[in-house]
Amino acid sequence: MVQGDEAAVARETEAEAAANVRAVLQLCAAGKLRASEKTQRPAAATVAVVASPMAGGDFYDAEPIAAFAWPLLLQAGGLAELAGGRLQLTARGRTALSKPAAATIKDLWRRWISGGVIDEFSRVEEIKGQRIKNVLTAAKPRRQKVAAALALCEPGEWVEVDDLFAVMRRNGLDPLIARTERGLWRLYLVDPEYGSLGYAGFADWPILEGRYTLAVLFEYAATLGLVDVRYEEPEGARSDYHRNWGADDLKRLSRYDGLRAVRLNALGAYVLGMSPAYEPAPVAVEQVxxxxxxxxxxxxxxxxxxxxxxxxxxxxxxxxxxxxxxxxxxxxxxxxx
Structure with missing residues (x-):
């Protein structure tokens, strides 16, 4: 981890993800991971267990992102399954322990895009009303739009997230959140009437589609090591929601607000099919x-x-x-x- 511009931190994720996928598989094999049978989300204690051996730690000390994502990724990838509230490795998961990390990560990304365990937008908790029936669109087409946007990035080049938003809009890659205009009125900040996102300008692209994109990029693409990230603390990082009713008391709209830029790396180019093979950087060997x-x-x-x-x-x-x-x-x- 190296300091970037002012308060931002630039972090390379390839090597970390390769170590972390192995660590989480080992934790699962040891029976140390638990999740809800109903939602498949990891228990708080499990998130803490996952964070402990992670290479480089989580992106934020007190805000689980990667540690929350890994148990979900294992389930979506068919590497682990729930039995009595505890995650256990499947036959595919046991095989993954001896496979190259890049191959496992490629499969995990593909399976998450086609069948993620949760709707990533549900992690933007400040936007209420999401649980009302027929309010949100299906998550799978949204994920596919974000994945397609990543494939437009030049490997090795930093892209500011707002510039990526602009590219997505120009190319019709809108991960539309609200199913209908009526559904948009059901989404709100703080108060369902005064804070409704149905009012003109209250549901601008960065607030809904943008926050969803940040969630996928930060919690899943960066966790899997596809993109390097430049980020800062989420509090006060973005002001695009400030004119909304009730926003005065919100220091952030999501835990992902601090993501400033992404850089598609060599692992990401391989996973997205832009490179035929992946060669990890050499690691110094020390007898320990x-x-x-x-x-x-x-x-x-x-x-x-x-x-x-x-x-x-x-x-x-x-x-x-x-x-x-x-x-x-x-x-x-x-x-x-």
Missing amino acids: LKVLPNFDVVVTGGLAAVDRLTLDGYAARTSDRVWTLSRKAVKSLGYVF
């Missing part, structure tokens, strides 16, 4: 483990949180830096006594 004759595994250097999770899956931790492999685990790794 030593296996003793008695099958104790000793940590001798800095061990990433995801690797600690992997060790926990094969061995019993006897101290902060020592694990003991069981005979069963040793045999599963191909050793013969």
